[in-house]
Amino acid sequence: MIIAIDGPAASGKGTISKKLAAHFQLPHMDTGLLYRAVGYAMRDDLDLPNWEQVAIEKAQTLDLAQYDENDLTTAEAGIAASKVARVPEVRAALKQVQIKFAQQPGGAILDGRDIGTRICPDAEVKLYITADAPTRAERRTKQLNERGVNVHFDEILAQIEKRDADDKDNPAGAFFVAADAHLLDTTKLSIEAAFQAALQLVDGVLAQKKSSS
Ligand SMILES: Nc1ncnc2c1ncn2[C@@H]1O[C@H](COP(=O)(O)OP(=O)(O)OP(=O)(O)O)[C@@H](O)[C@H]1O
Numbered sequence: 434m435i436i437a438i439d440g441p442a443a444s445g446k447g448t449i450s451k452k453l454a455a456h457f458q459l460p461h462m463d464t465g466l467l468y469r470a471v472g473y474a475m476r477d478d479l480d481l482p483n484w485e486q487v488a489i490e491k492a493q494t495l496d497l498a499q500y501d502e503n504d505l506t507t508a509e510a511g512i513a514a515s516k517v518a519r520v521p522e523v524r525a526a527l528k529q530v531q532i533k534f535a536q537q538p539g540g541a542i543l544d545g546r547d548i549g550t551r552i553c554p555d556a557e558v559k560l561y562i563t564a565d566a567p568t569r570a571e572r573r574t575k576q577l578n579e580r581g582v583n584v585h586f587d588e589i590l591a592q593i594e595k596r597d598a599d600d601k602d603n604p605a606g607a608f609f610v611a612a613d614a615h616l617l618d619t620t621k622l623s624i625e626a627a628f629q630a631a632l633q634l635v636d637g638v639l640a641q642k643k644s645s646s
Pocket residue numbers: 440441442443444445446447448449465572573575576619622623624625627
């Protein structure tokens with residue numbers, strides 16, 4: 434079974450994906466980390482005249498295991514990720530990694546921006562997790578502050594809104610709600626309530642598929 438989970442920055446898709454993965458005992462891939470790793474690897478190279486070619490080479494030779502997740506989950510790495518994500522050949526290289534992960538026996542859960550629309554268009558279940566931008570910024574600010582990173586709500590909100598807009602109008606991307614995705618707005622939900630709502634949606638789709646097969 435493949436579960437595809439998409440949504441905007443800091444919407445809680447990773448949190449829900451990890452909990453669903455534990456529940457269904459499926460491997461999980463946070464595909465944003467792939468783009469973040471390429472962005473982080475490019476941190477000193479993004480001003481080079483040939484930065485796109487350098488990014489393509491880094492994506493084609495990416496070994497995610499070589500990166501520390503703390504380095505990848507910074508606001509700066511998110512901004513760099515959004516930039517390299519606009520290069521079609523970077524997306525093509527990372528698509529191969531994602532498809533290989535999705536096709537392992539028994540299935541998988543992947544979360545990102547284009548999982549239901551492009552990477553796994555035939556996924557059994559597709560969820561689109563969202564929350565309003567101030568709520569997402571508040572959660573991300575709290576997350577970074579708790580890690581000792583001194584950021585303010587206003588700057589994080591501005592970054593999230595810019596990243597959402599850039600991702601949505603990325604001509605190389607496919608960040609939109611898949612026609613067969615189930616929408617879940619977590620703005621007013623606790624983590625546990627959001628997980629239970631997601632689980633209910635997944636169970637509902639699986640029950641419907643079982644009864645019609
Ligand atoms: N429903 C919720 N209520 C409160 N906090 C939440 C909720 N969902 C997630 N969070 C918190 O918000 C932060 C961001 O969540 P998470 O990393 O799951 O988002 P994401 O969509 O995967 O982010 P990214 O865009 O970076 O991939 C985390 O600190 C998480 O614990």
